[in-house]
Amino acid sequence: NAxxxxxxxxxxxxxxxxxxxxxxPVKGHSHVYWYRQLPEEGLKFMVYLxxxxxxxxxxxxxxxxSAEFPKEGPSILRIQQVVRGDSAAYFCASxxxxxxxxxxxxxxxxxxx
Amino acid sequence: GESVGLHxxxxxxxxxxxxxxxxxxxxxASDYFIWYKQESGKGPQFIIDIRSNMDKRQGxxxxxxxxxxVKHLSLQIAATQPGDSAVYFCAENLTGGGNKLTFGTGxxxxxxx
Numbered sequence: 001n002a003x004x005x006x007x008x009x010x011x012x013x014x015x016x017x018x019x020x021x022x023x024x025p026v027k028g029h030s031h032v033y034w035y036r037q038l039p040e041e042g043l044k045f046m047v048y049l050x051x052x053x054x055x056x057x058x059x060x061x062x063x064x065x066s067a068e069f070p071k072e073g074p075s076i077l078r079i080q081q082v083v084r085g086d087s088a089a090y091f092c093a094s095x096x097x098x099x100x101x102x103x104x105x106x107x108x109x110x111x112x113x
Numbered sequence: 114g115e116s117v118g119l120h121x122x123x124x125x126x127x128x129x130x131x132x133x134x135x136x137x138x139x140x141x142a143s144d145y146f147i148w149y150k151q152e153s154g155k156g157p158q159f160i161i162d163i164r165s166n167m168d169k170r171q172g173x174x175x176x177x178x179x180x181x182x183v184k185h186l187s188l189q190i191a192a193t194q195p196g197d198s199a200v201y202f203c204a205e206n207l208t209g210g211g212n213k214l215t216f217g218t219g220x221x222x223x224x225x226x
Contacts, residue, residue, distance in 0.1 A: 033212060042202055042216035056213055091156055095212045101147065102212045104156035
């Protein structure tokens, strides 16, 4: 039973480029969440998606960031025109309808140079 | 506002001793709480959860206590082992938000031999 799979594990982008982070939830889970973690800090909620729907994006920056969870395929977190402040670990979690335990992936560590 | 915070950023214990990690939350409407363990370079790993209709829940070597009167949560680890060394986060589920979790900043647990 595969857990939440995120790729890539590490991503380096130059300022101004686009970053695409992928997340495949646990099989059968229809809810996906994205969190961002800065060094020495806790995880900050970004967005909550169900298949083809954004349920809550209150934690997403207004510009440059977008997320989707299509009917088929992984969830994608897209960051356009990256800046150094976007450097962080981005974690995806999935769950069945909650509240219940959310399973986290190993994260994608984005470095903007 | 809504926040979840931890009292101690670093906790050092001797191997074999019991560990207690504390957490305060401010949203009295929260009805579900989770403790996660995060090892360096990895994603958060579920330890134990508790719902607001309970005040204590036990797992294998871990116990979570919930005091709704003072909005306090604690994680007790019995017979702490070197493998318990990690950052521990409490997370609060916001009612009606699916599994949108609010995380505290974390406590670093260091187990000394």
